[in-house]
Amino acid sequence: MHFSPRLRYFIIGVTLLATLLFAAFLWLRPLLNIGGGYAAKHACSCHFLQGRELAEISEHDLNFSVLGFYGLEAKGNSVYSSFFGLVRREARFREGVGCTLVNNEEKPLAKVVAAAAGAKKASPESIVAELPTLASALDFGMQPVPGGEARGLVVMQNGRIIGERYAEGYDENSLLLGWSMTKTLTALLTGGRRPPALLENGTVDTSLQHLVSRKNLYPHWSADARANISLADLLHMNSGLGWNEAYGSISDATIMLHEHADMAAFAAGMPALKAPEDEWAYSSGSTNILMDLHQRQLPEGQSIQQEIHDLFGQVAPSLIIEPDQSGRPVGSSYGWATGRDWARLGQFMLQGGVWNGDTLLYPGWIDWMRQPAAGSEGTYGGQLWLPGPDMPSLPKDAFLMRGFQDQRVFIIPSRQLIIARLGHGEDKVTDFDSLVKLILESVPSGQ
Structure with missing residues (x-):
């Protein structure tokens, strides 16, 4: 068959273009798969837990990177979720436990028995009229931010709600995503009351030191340097395990969340690159390992969902920590609760783990969590954050839960004050120092 030179060049050009496009797709496919996983999982949670329409979720929540496509x-x-039919991902909702991203289509979702239903009506506990002096501070906190908005802002003092604001379409019964604030809840689970340890000499050890110094955490760690990693190292982000936490690219964190059915197993399979405490490195993987270790030490027949309910049920009845495909709650990232319940979780920490007269945590556990981690420059403790140079207005005794896209719960013991802010937008764009300063100037001393 004879082709004219022009047709021959056209065929060659089309072939080269098709080859380049196919190569580009192969190169981009992992990133598109991760993006599709994020889109499916987040849209599923917002649709079923918040009752929102998919088009509105796409417009207001999937409004960055390529997610809008x-x-x-x-x-x-x-x-x-589908990227022009090239990549398709599924997330599945189950009543009482939320949504799970299907990361391995060949494996069924592990059965999860919910201990409690999702959002409950806000309880009318100790709610007082909003302080008039607090109004301008609340208005400031609800201003739009790049990429989005605050969706809930709750202020408590002396255990009472003294002011709150919600974005249009949200109220005191709306579940709001805490992202990495869930890490702090995982640490609280780790410090939950349990039978005291029996030592080799027959004595009983009820000390925190016995709990946090435990090593040889997995059998498959015992033959290498990971045997030296303690529970404290994981809590402090000092494990030395290899980890890349970047969110805007292909990283250990995004691969774990959007490609692995058992997230803790993926994280626990990482090699030790440094000795414990040699370097502070923020890691969602470490938190999911903590959740797995906690699940493994539960009595036979006790589910991790029941454990979450037993600890947090009376404090934050709306709380849900969504599971991965293995059935284990994703302790690093997927905690949902109402704005009021996020504030109440802060109050629970302010009270040292005591609620309605019941001591639900090891005595001194919150104080231990507030001790600075080695290498963190004094800004991080045990799965919680401490005041840093970016917030000069925050009292030195404060500590906080902190999550992606500017989720925050500030706990300020010297003022008996809790500030919970939840929303959606770009990360690290909210002027929290000015917000805290305005609120501190607007409320009584608290003592």
Whole structure:
């Protein structure tokens, strides 16, 4: 067959273009798969837990990077994302436990028995009229931010709600995502009351030191340097395990969250690159390991969901920590609760783990969590944050829960004050120092 030179060049050009496009797709496919996983999982949670329409979720929550180009579709209890038919991901909702991203289509979702239902009506406990002096501070806190908005802002003092604001479409019964504030809840689970340890000499050890110094945490760690990693090292982000926490690219964190059915197993499979305490390195993997270790030490027949309910049920009845495909709650990232319940979780910490007269944590556990981690420059403790140079207005005794896209719960013991702010937007764009300063100037001393 004879082709004219022009047709021959055209065929060669089309072939080269097709080859380049296919190569580009192969190169981009891992990133598109991760993006699709994020879109499906987040849309599923917002659709079923918040009752929002997919189009509105796409416009207001998937409004960064390439996420807005993913199509969304709801079928039954699943939400699917698709990138022009090239990549398709599924997240599945189950009543009482939220949404799970299907990271391995060949494996069924592990059965999870919910200990409690999702959002409950806000209780009317100790709610007083908003302080008039607090109004301008609340208005400031609800201003739009790049990429989004605050969706809930709750202020408590002396255990009472003294002011709150919600964005349009949200109220005191809306579940709000805490992202990495869930890490602090995982640490609270780790410090939950349990039978005291029996030592080799027959004595009983009820000390925190016995709990946090425990090593040889996994059998498969015992033959290498990971045997030296203690529970304290994981809590402090000092484990020395290899980890890349970047969110805007292909990293250990995004691969774990969007490609692995058992997130803790993926994290626990990382090699030790440094000795414990040699370097502080923020790691969602370490937190999911903590959740796994906690689950493994539960009595036979006790589910991790029941454990979460037993500890947090009376403090934050709306709380849900969504599971991965293995059935284990994703302790690093997927905690949802109402704005009031996030504030109450802060109050629980301010009270040292005591609620309604019941001591639910090891005595001194919160104080231990507030001790600075080695290498963190004094800004991080045991799965919680401490005042840093970016917030000069925050009293030195304060500590806080902190999550992606500017989720915060500030606990300020010297003022008996809790400030919970939840929303959506770009990360690290909210002027929290000015917000805290305005609130501190607007409320009584608290003592």
